[in-house]
Amino acid sequence: MEIERKIDQSIEKIFSLQIEQSLEFSNEDHHLSGRELKISKGNNCYNFDGSSPIIAGVQTHKELDFDRSIEYEFSSDSGNYFVSGRDIYLNNIAYSEDNLKILSGSIYSLSNTKSINKNEGLFRRFILPLGNEKINLSDFQKFPVTFSSNGRKSRAFYLLIDVKGIKYYIYQRKFKNENYLFIDSGAKLSEKEFQKICFNIMLTFAFVKGNLHHDQSYILGFETEEMEVVDEISYYSMRVSAITNQPTFTTNIYSIYKDEFENLNETEEKALKEKLYEDIYDFDATTFSKLVELFNDEEKAQRAVILFIHGHHSSLEIRLPNYYVALEAITSLISNKFKSTKERLNPIKDNDIANEIISMTIDNIEKYIKDKNIAKEDINLEIIKRKLDSLNTPPNADKLAEPFNRVGYKLNEEQLKILKKRNSYLHGSFVKYVDEDKVFKEALYVSLRVHFLIAVLILKMTEFEGKIINYSSLWKYMTEKEIIEDRLVKI
Template sequence: MNIITKHINATFARINALKAPQTLKLETDHSLLRNYDLLLNKIERGYSAKINFKPFKGFSSTQMHRIKLPQPIILTNEDTTYFIPENSIHLHQVFNDFFGDDPTIDIVGTIDRISTAENESNFDNKFLRFVVPVIPQRDKLKNIRGWYYNTDAKTENRNLLKVRINATEYHFYEFKLGNDAFLAIDSTEFCKLAEFQKICINILLGLGFLYGNLYLDEGFLLSSSSVEFKEIDDISFSIYCKSIMTTYSIHTTNAYSVHDMTAQNEEEDNKNHKEVKKWTNLIIELENTIYSSLCELLYNSEPISRAVITTLQANLLSLEIKGSAYSLALEAITAVFMIENKEKRPKPVADKVFNELKKKFLNVLEDLLPEIKENQDSRKIFKARIDNLNSPSNTDKLQKSFDLVNYKLQDYEIKALKARDKFQHGELPVTDNSDDTVFREVYFMTLIMHRMIYTLVLKRIGYDGYIINYPQIHRHMTDVDLQEEEFYKL
């Protein structure tokens, strides 16, 4: 079998050139800042920009109270030309010494996007590569069964996945270069920029959904006329959404990362190791095809993609808000599944039975609220209520979605679905309002709802394996022992 080779030296020659501190001439039609030198520096998120502006006779600071540079905004030096898209540079003025002799004003700010391409269309119909800086700790793709690849650079962590979305293959891989780590996505055929960007976001979102961290602070997009990327045509940099870093990985191949290994003596230590070892052949790598199915689902269904983002964000919220966010995610996923399967929510009674009931209710309405002017508003409200009495509840709809993925809900899971109504209305599903009770009972409910979100999505894409069972792991915090294992079989 041929080993995949990734050429990344040319990629990082361009990235490093863009990241290097440099002075460029600002070409713009702004009447005051035209042809000034701009100092460009890479900062933690985005770029900093600085111009040493020299006031002239008659200048007033109010002339640059708001600084908006008209398009096109071009930065040039002897080596390169960069273009800054509209609304991507944010500048303001800073006086060095308001009462001093130095009249210089610093114009400073940040740049969110910068590119060597004058138009985004320059990236269309090319091979595209997206490179995202990530924290260097741990391999990011090691828990998914993939491929090893060769490269023309001295890198570590050479894990690669072949992600197929709507019959098109993309390569998703990681590497560590020196002290820096990166995730990268390559197209394997010519593609359009807008479509590729959406693909990349959902591939990264799939990883975040499974392992708790969505890396999307910023990234570099590169184009090439060759699938090998030995030469780079254009490069652009963009800030995206703020990365979401949580501790809620749902899948692992390392039981030691889940089981509490605390031991007071040798006997307890041996017992812990025996418990961990029994999972060795059960918690295995996720299949590449399953990961592809997840990414494809997210790409094709924006409501589920948003629900996944909501779930990741909810992991970081306080308990009082967490339940409401998980409820929204469950409802969004359920709605998609019902439409996919052309399922109607189950009604409380058959239409024939309801029609008989409806007649009797309407007769009562006529008796108690006859059709006269002063009853008009009340009759309208009651009639609408009667017409909708046979509408299924949201809980029924949510339960039906689990039937569609062949998952039998347990009693405590049905209770969590019913608790969703209280979360949605700003209430908490608790037996009393003491702080201890609120924490234990709400935390348990949110842990169950969190697992149910993953159950729906993972069963939908055909996953047949184990997930981390947080409700059981955190039993010491909720005082609820489900008598389950620390890994939950779907």
């Protein structure tokens, strides 16, 4: 389905916000009221510079505090901007010879509309500056889009997803040698709701392709679906990007099997390509949409994938605990979804029998203490009771393994062994040996196995079928493990 997009005014609005300008601080109850501040675009924020009269007495700078509950107004002939006090940071205060404080600071959000006046129902456009970076859309199911700009038309591709019955159109454009990602809503939404969806779209890209681009964004609001005349515009500085270049999924077989194409003749290369491209398809829009909904609706899933992504480029001491915590969050989510039909993994299946055994054990201990006349300070009975209460708790490895059955994935023996290593790596007992080459390679190997298992669970929750990257095989030259497995594995 081909669409047309007009984005000139959107880009002009953003560029106009990036021009340095002088604005008047307009809040009467603040010491800076009526003062002129120079606002300029900085790195993932806006910077401001100005001055204020010095108040007689000890200088505590309290008069320059910004109340987090107030929106402050910056005004000029060209328009007004509103900034929450929680997003204004005073970074430096100096003194001039003419009895003024010289101020500089940062602003992490601003809008041309006060929060209380924002329209709860506008068509929305999310614009993410990427600089020299690009999000690789070639691996995804896509459709043609035509852009109209200054009377000329050009074509590219867009992704179309559907989240809770609302369509979102995702595409990229380049302006002034910088790349921008666009997300347009197909229905009217509040800015807050739209912003949350966009974050989870970016999180889905990060899960699939390994890179979370999320430093800063602009959100625009429009009365009409054509999105030509901008009614509202807001800027937000967001969480730091995580560029790991460790995707879960790819359709580029050369990036995975490059070495196998060396020294092949034309016939051999063609045969190898046909073999490797079997079951390789674009990442479909339905799976993408389901992932966005999953991360949007389930806090555990969202938290797990954030840990997963940031774990990719962390040291092994941090990566492995991150991965295991992410794995536990996902397995817990799946277990809760199937709670009514969940198999009891406890060593004693009947709760009444388990409670009776625990009660009898406590009675025997108390009798022993009494018969032997043992002092209370010599045996801490309360701690023993707490330990006995957990006597019938299932092993962690069993709790981690059970959800794989629920999503239709059969674990092999090696994967079951990896789940049993959870305690060692989650609690960091390997850290003191991490400098040893053998231990380092083993820890790396375990991390790659857990990486795969997390990806399996998350994707199978969306009923995904296809091939994903098996890093334990792809990177076996680093771990020096003898692994006879495909580098792309169908799940």
